[in-house]
Amino acid sequence: MSPTSRTPQRRGRRPGAPATRATILKAARRSFAESGFAGTTIRGVAAKAGVDASLVHHYFGTKDDLFLAAMELPVDPRQVIAPAIAGGVEGAGERLLRAFLSLWDDPEISPVLVGVVRSSLQPGGERLLSQGIFPVLVFPVGEALGIDRPDVRMPLVISQIAGLILTRYLIGLEPIASMPADELVATFAPVIQHYLAADLP
Amino acid sequence: MSPTSRTPQRRGRRPGAPATRATILKAARRSFAESGFAGTTIRGVAAKAGVDASLVHHYFGTKDDLFLAAMELPVDPRQVIAPAIAGGVEGAGERLLRAFLSLWDDPEISPVLVGVVRSSLQPGGERLLSQGIFPVLVFPVGEALGIDRPDVRMPLVISQIAGLILTRYLIGLEPIASMPADELVATFAPVIQHYLAADLP
CATH class of the missing domain: 1.10.357.10 (Tetracycline Repressor, domain 2)
Known part of the structure; x- marks a missing residue:
């Protein structure tokens, strides 16, 4: 994540890919923790992260993929x-x-x-x-x-x-x-x- | 435990058996939690409880017995x-x-x-x-x-x-x-x- 993308005063377009990925992952982790795997949807994670659901699919694939990505293992x-x-x-x-x-x-x-x-x-x-x-x-x-x-x-x-x-x-x-x-x-x-x-x- | 034995202003002799048992058990639980089984001694528990070691033996038997008593299972x-x-x-x-x-x-x-x-x-x-x-x-x-x-x-x-x-x-x-x-x-x-x-x- 670049220092620029962390500044809280940013405006307009969402920051670049790494920050968006991180924002989605954070939202996903919160959702898995609070609502469980069954209660988590790609759409809900996207809403929490303030991005479009298609972007979550684009970065992470299926809900299974997102779940494993949220665990941050170095391998699948x-x-x-x-x-x-x-x-x-x-x-x-x-x-x-x-x-x-x-x-x-x-x-x-x-x-x-x-x-x-x-x-x-x-x-x-x-x-x-x-x-x-x-x-x-x-x-x-x-x-x-x-x-x-x-x-x-x-x-x-x-x-x-x-x-x-x-x-x-x-x-x-x-x-x-x-x-x-x-x-x-x-x-x-x-x-x-x-x-x-x-x-x- | 009788109401009398719980009053903090008591003096002289230690209260009767149930309160002493409870005091010893509390000391034992603290010792097992803080020092582990190996680091706990009957003598140390007695000192923590302010009673003589022979009284701990009298009520609870060996250290194994005391450990199991501290778990408060309804059976041995x-x-x-x-x-x-x-x-x-x-x-x-x-x-x-x-x-x-x-x-x-x-x-x-x-x-x-x-x-x-x-x-x-x-x-x-x-x-x-x-x-x-x-x-x-x-x-x-x-x-x-x-x-x-x-x-x-x-x-x-x-x-x-x-x-x-x-x-x-x-x-x-x-x-x-x-x-x-x-x-x-x-x-x-x-x-x-x-x-x-x-x-x-």
């Missing part, structure tokens, strides 16, 4: 997950876990994700997960893999991944916190695969 | 877990899960436990788990079952139980949040049993 997690899905359900537990670790073990990305999880675990914060991250990032994995009962299996996968996030990244429980990626994969991938593909009770 | 979770351990490692996954559910699905106990978990997931709060609940309640289970590598297996069990707590009780993720106990046991007990007894990588 969907691009990291996509190759893990492409191989089909066989071995998907291991590939998904490796994709997961490539994001969560990245020292630039991990603190952002830890922050997201911490806020989502406070009372009322669960909407960020149930209305945002799960439908945008997690449930599409089950659909893309073509597994039966993705509505049951993906929550089971989430339960084990959530426990891994908690022990490894939030509370630092040893030996999980310091396990090398290969050992983590050898330990947890069979359970993820079980939830993806084994008979359900 | 160790007594709930004990029968699940007694049967040995075979079937322990199922028995432990049923003991777990009998506590967490109890509408009187659940809110207290949810509160404990929420605080422990805030920055710095993990000591309540790593220095309190795990050594007092969880790790003794592995030792009592006589499993090999309890130092690895119990954290793996914790990872799945933590994910169950998160999805069922903290964020209410369906279908896990509404699953009847029997279906939960059928779903998760094989994974708990796997972590307790299957070959480690």
Whole structure:
């Protein structure tokens, strides 16, 4: 953002692209926080930001894209997950876990994700997960893999991944916190695969 | 606590048992919160409460007992877990899960436990788990079952139980949040049993 674009006395046309992007992102973050993912619309974010809805689409694409942009991750997690899905359900537990670790073990990305999880675990914060991250990032994995009962299996996968996030990244429980990626994969991938593909009770 | 024991102008002898118990519990809670489980001593709590250490022992027993008393659960979770351990490692996954559910699905106990978990997931709060609940309640289970590598297996069990707590009780993720106990046991007990007894990588 240039110093000029921050001056509060500006008049006439809205400032250039970087400032407008930032204004939209700020409005989006406020809307996701206040109204949840389901209660947020591109139109509403545009109104909050004082721009036209087409500009929000132009900069950010869909509401899913805007949601992920508002998290300010240095990568789009969907691009990291996509190759893990492409191989089909066989071995998907291991590939998904490796994709997961490539994001969560990245020292630039991990603190952002830890922050997201911490806020989502406070009372009322669960909407960020149930209305945002799960439908945008997690449930599409089950659909893309073509597994039966993705509505049951993906929550089971989430339960084990959530426990891994908690022990490894939030509370630092040893030996999980310091396990090398290969050992983590050898330990947890069979359970993820079980939830993806084994008979359900 | 009687009205008399609450008057701030009291002199001479300390008030009767209920008020002293409450004073000790308050001091214990402050100490566990400020210094963690490891940094708390019976002697220190006694000093904070202005009573003799023997009185703390008399009312509460060991430091483990005092820690659990400070959580103010209507039952001692160790007594709930004990029968699940007694049967040995075979079937322990199922028995432990049923003991777990009998506590967490109890509408009187659940809110207290949810509160404990929420605080422990805030920055710095993990000591309540790593220095309190795990050594007092969880790790003794592995030792009592006589499993090999309890130092690895119990954290793996914790990872799945933590994910169950998160999805069922903290964020209410369906279908896990509404699953009847029997279906939960059928779903998760094989994974708990796997972590307790299957070959480690």
